[in-house]
Amino acid sequence: RGTVMPAQGSSFTNHPGIVDFKGNSYFFYHNGALPGGGGFTRSVAVEKFSYNADGTIPTITMTTAGAPQAGTLDPYVRxxxxxxxxxxxxxxxxxxxxxxxxxxxxxxxxxxxxxxxxxxxxxxxxxxxxxxxxxxxxxxxxxxxxxxxxxxxxxxxxxxxxxxxxxxxxxxxxxxxxxxxxxxxxxxxxxxxxxxxxxxxNQPAFSSTAVAQHSGYCLDDPNQSTADGTQYRQYTCGGGEEQRFDFHPVLGVADTYTLVNRYSGKCLDVRGVSTDDGAAVHQWTCHGGTNQQFTLRQVAANDYQLVAVHSGKCVDVSGISTAVGALVHQWTCDSASALATKKNQVWRLTGKS
Ligand SMILES: [Ca+2]
Ligand SMILES: [Ca+2]
The missing domain is CATH 2.60.120.260 (Galactose-binding domain-like)
Known part of the structure; x- marks a missing residue:
């Protein structure tokens, strides 16, 4: 069916192999193109490619740039x-x-x-x-x-x-x-x-209450529950540990934290790793999953949307309710323009400097 890769790069052979990774196809091969290289002094190389519509492999040419980077590198792990x-x-x-x-x-x-x-x-x-x-x-x-x-x-x-x-x-x-x-x-x-x-x-940990700006009520662990699966609510701010959260930075992810309730020691969590509007925001044993990671999107000086990493949705007081005890869930994040008047996704974190 033709040539997959012409003889190039100072080598008479290239010993190729194909790997699919994160939805893309990559063609690994070798050449002798580095200084001192040749047919028997080889270097591994890779190109990204797409199959033809009929499923055949296109002719791929060696480049010095190689494949584009598939994702960023995390400097905060070894x-x-x-x-x-x-x-x-x-x-x-x-x-x-x-x-x-x-x-x-x-x-x-x-x-x-x-x-x-x-x-x-x-x-x-x-x-x-x-x-x-x-x-x-x-x-x-x-x-x-x-x-x-x-x-x-x-x-x-x-x-x-x-x-x-x-x-x-x-x-x-x-x-x-x-x-x-x-x-x-x-x-x-x-x-x-x-x-x-x-x-x-250098992203510091901090401790704070989270006050919903449409109601003035605090994000709250109901009745000082220590159980997995207790859905959070807004409640009159009282200064108790059940309304205080330790924000631990997620290493290598900008502005992103796990929120550990001081009273229960459990993590703020979106139920069932759901991506649906209306999924409960509850507490669960901390496990480091992306449904327990929240990115702080700044709205005003100390005011933030809390965006769940797995879903891209916001921690939200249901129904824009101003009632004591209204439940908290995730909902599609409001745009910056909407946030000027609609504040049931805006949380004041006075503990964040
Ligand atoms: Ca040297
Ligand atoms: Ca090493």
């Missing part, structure tokens, strides 16, 4: 140093801690990591490193090797190239989504190896 969109001067090798590490690091070498979602910001950087000499520095740059420096970590000698130690340093100015460049610096010769790295978020 990332292997060998997660690399592009690099210069580095190699990888087996690590004594398992998996691989980045090695042969010298002054001016770098790693590019693409599409890193810092969200509201990072406060520190931690890396697992080893050095058989006297170490060097990791400079953290945004957008290019000469872009803004958001942190610099000093690495000392650890007594061996597989003798691992953890180093940390403060980070400022890393917000939003950027390409991250780990640029290595130091004296002559090999500086250190790196196994993995991770940032820490």
């Amino acid at each position: 990332q292997e140093a060998e997660t690399i969109a592009w690099g210069s001067g580095i190699e990888t090798e087996s690590s004594s801690e398992g998996g691989m590490n980045v090695s042969w690091i010298e002054d001016g070498d770098y790693i590019k990591v693409k599409g890193v979602a810092f969200g509201t910001g990072a406060s520190s950087f931690t890396a697992r490193v080893a050095s058989g000499t006297s170490g060097g520095r990791v400079e953290l740059h945004l957008d290019s090797t000469t872009g803004p420096t958001v942190g610099t970590c000093t690495v000392s000698g650890t007594g061996g190239w597989q003798t691992w130690s953890t180093v940390s340093c403060p980070v400022t100015g890393a917000t939003g989504t950027h390409d991250l460049y780990l640029r290595f610096a130091g004296g002559s010769g090999y500086l250190f190896n790196m196994n993995w790295w991770q940032f820490t978020t």
